[in-house]
Amino acid sequence: MKAPRLHIPIHYLKGVGPRLAGDLEHLGIKTIDDLFAYYPYRYDEYELKDLAEVNDQEQTTIVGKIQSEPLLHYYGKKKSRLTVRILSGKYLIQVVLFNRPFLKRTLTLGSVVTVTGKWDRNRAMLTASEIHAGEPDPGSKWSPVYTACSGISVRKLRALVKQAFIQYPDCIKENLPAAFIERYRLTGKREAVRTIHFPEDQEQLRQARRRLVYEEFLLYELKLHAYKQLKRVSQNGVQMNIDRPAVQKFIEALPFALTAAQERVVNEILSDMGAAFSMNRLLQGDVGSGKTIVAAIALYAAAVSGYQGALMVPTEILAEQHADQLDGLFAPYGITTGLLTGSVRGKRRGTLLRGLAEGKINVLVGTHALIQPEVIFRKLGLVVTDEQHRFGVRQRGALRLKGKEPDILYMTATPIPRTLALSVFGDMDVSTIDQLPGGRKKIKTYWVQEKIIDRVIHFMRNELEQGRQAYVICPLIEESEQLDVQNAIDVYTHLSQALPEFKVALMHGRLTPEEKEAAMDAFKKKEVQVLVSTTVVEVGVNVPNASLMIIYDADRFGLSQLHQLRGRVGRGNVQSYCILLADAKSETSKEKMRLMAETTDGFKLSGYDLKLRGPGDFFGSKQSGLPNFRLADMIHDYRTLTVARDDASRLVKSHEFWHADCYAPLRETLAESGLTQTVHLD
Structure with missing residues (x-):
């Protein structure tokens, strides 16, 4: 491998002294490479137009001569408004600049300026976003706009990038093999970087971005695949001797047949469990696709192989539900299931922990109580985490440390496209159940305005009179002055009065675990007909008799969360319904409601949700490892991500990638990421 290239410190650039270098460091710019990779986030178009051709409220650029002394007016706390009259062609207009009082001394009478801003035709006024002396540069009509900071203006950043191209153009090295550039008809690296900073037209910019986005994705995917490959060849995980005939008998004894998708992912998981490396796999599937039974099969396989299994879930209610279900499945085979939550205390807890340490408990189900120091497994081989995004990275890691490199299976009911899942969840493999069991009735979903709540309650009464039950979900517990949304306590009071012949219960996050358990238990036993709740009921709760889900202020929720809530019904044999109560004033809110009413496909909905909210909001700030790309x-x-991932997977598995000179720049990037060990392939 070639020696890593030198990274030239930014203070070597002409015009950058210690103070400016310090300011640049605040922007993450420490080297010339960093400066070249500090891409604009938008562009001002300097195509000069006659104001007669500019539409009202349109962004435009004009050249004109200053006709009046600038007037500066202060208002509020340190806010200012600077106005000046400019003659542009035959138009005498007023230019307004906010919060830039320092420009007063530079805008001199009779001087020529170039101004970019929004044109108000009725008031003959241009609200300027940018103004500078003289006419625009003849080289380009596009001007890059960078994220600036105190001490460094956008103009200064432009000048520094231009100087870097003059002084250090050779710092921009081509790192893609010629075959890739030819295959995808990509722009060269140096040309792409120059264009992304100083484009001349839209098509040139598109091609530059296409090249740099592919490169970003390829480098990221190479790191993921190389790391995964190195972990596999290290062979330091649990290697179970999977008893396939015993597992097959267990599957055949189930009261239902597995779908083809379930059979496929079971084989993927069992293959990993039988390998020498530590499994790190994400199991994703839509609501009701049968992830839990797949996890049960994996836990059974671990138990008959002589290992213990752990299943961690986010709530006590869900832990109890899973423990009961698994005990019913495992008890006939002599496999012991234990339950550990915060409610398990005293003598019962002590007996459980001793049994676990002695290996008498084969499968332990619980909440985050599983990661407490006194919980000791004798021989932990498989860790399953349900709704993994509900747990922090440290919680998930702490459970893994209870064994010696145990196999890990994460489960989520928020499915996303496979390539995206593989990329977002880093070094995990991904198994996807993309098929629902047959015979299930589609949940009928309706979007209605809250003004017809009386008709909704009438519909609810009809369902309850047939012996069914209903969930009613609200976004808040108590009345809020900030948000005009229905709250659980008010809705509970209203429904208790509107449906006096039925029992209505209230459940929310501020109740104690015992109170929540009591409310949920009463609902499961049909002692309660209507459960008014916040989203604590969202995950995993199984009440087959519940046929109606009503969600107040549904437009306040994300699509994936709405789909999760809808999945609490439709678990029995009767027709189930989901009613979305939302006035939905914005176009985004209306689109969400329309999508929910039109499809029950969780993969489609999560795709739409990602587009509406973006990856950062969708996965949440707690999601570790969510990549922060510069352009991509x-x-x-x-589509580009999919291509880059396929290319990276093929490269890392090839002997040529690790030895051929044409891939040296890509290997150099891996070395700079700390992945210096060459993967030895058979």
Whole structure:
């Protein structure tokens, strides 16, 4: 491998002294490479137009001569408004600049300026976003706009990038093999970087971005695949001797047949469990696709191989539900299931922990109580985490440390496209159940305005009179002055009065675990007909008799969360319904409601949700490892991501990638990421 290239410190650039270098460091610019990779986030178009051709409220650029002394007016706390009259062609207009009082001394009478801003035709006024002396540069009508900071203006950044191209153009090295550039008809690296900073037209910019986005994705995917490959060849995980005939008998004894998708992912998981490396797999599938039974099969396989299994879930209610279900499945085979939550205390807890340490408990189900120091497994081989996004990275990691490199299976009911899942969840493999069991009735979904709530309650009464039950979900617990949304306590009071012949219960996050358990238990036993709740009921709760889900202020929720809530019904044999109560004033809100009413496909809905909210909001700030790309967007550029991932997977598995000179720049990037060990392939 070639020696890593030198990274030239930014203070070597002409015009950058210690103070400016310090300011640049605040922007993450420490080297010339960093400066070249500090891409604009938008462009001002300097195509000069006659104001007669500019539409009202349109962004435009004009050249004109200053006709009046600038007037400066202060208002509020340190806010200012600077106005000056400019003659542009035959138009005498007023230019307004906000919060830039320092420009007063530079805008001199009779001088020529170039101004970019929004044109108000009725008031003959241009609200300027940018103004500078003289006419625009003849080289380009596009001007890059960068994220600036105190001490560094956008203009200064432009000048520094231009100087870098003059002084250090050779710093921009081509790192893609010629075969890739030819195959995808990509722009060269140096030309692409120059264009992304100073484009001349839209098509040139598009081609430059296409090249750089592919490169970003390829380098990221190479790191993921190389890391995964190195982990596999290290062979330091649990290697179970899977008893396939015993597992097959267990599957055949189930009261239902597995779908083809379930059979496929079971084989993927069992293959990993039987390998020498530690499994790190994400199991994703739509609501009701049968992820839990797949996890049960994996836990059974671990138990008959002589290992213990752990299943961690986010709530006590869900833990109890899973423990009961698994005990019913495993008890006939002599496999012992234990339950550990915060409610398990005293003598019962002590007996459980001793049994676990002695290996008498084969499968332990619980909440985050599983990661407490006193919980000791004798021989932990498989860890399953349900709704993994509900747990922090440290919680998930702490459970893994209870064994010696146990196999890990994460489960999520928020499915996303496979390539995106593989990329977002880093070094995990991904198994996808993309098929629902046959015979299930589609949940009928309706979007209605809250003014017809009386008709909705009438419909609810009809369902309850047939012996069914209903969930009613609200976004808040108590009245809020900030948000005009229905709250659980008010809705509970209203429904208790409107449906006096039925029992209505209230459940929310501020109740104690015992109170929540009591409310949910009463609902499951049909002692309660209507459960008013916040989203604590969202995940995993199984009440087959519930046929109606009503969601107040549904437009306040994300699509994936709405789909999760809808999945609490439709678990029995009767027709189930979901009613979305939302006035939905914005176009985005209306689109969400329309999508929910039109489809029950969780993969489609999560795709739409990603587009509406973006990856950061969708996965949440707690999601570890969500890549922060300079140009690429995992949703907008999904096709490119797929191509780059396939290329990276093929390269890392090839002998040529690790030895041929044409791939040396890519290997150099891996070395700079700390992946210096060459993967030895058979």
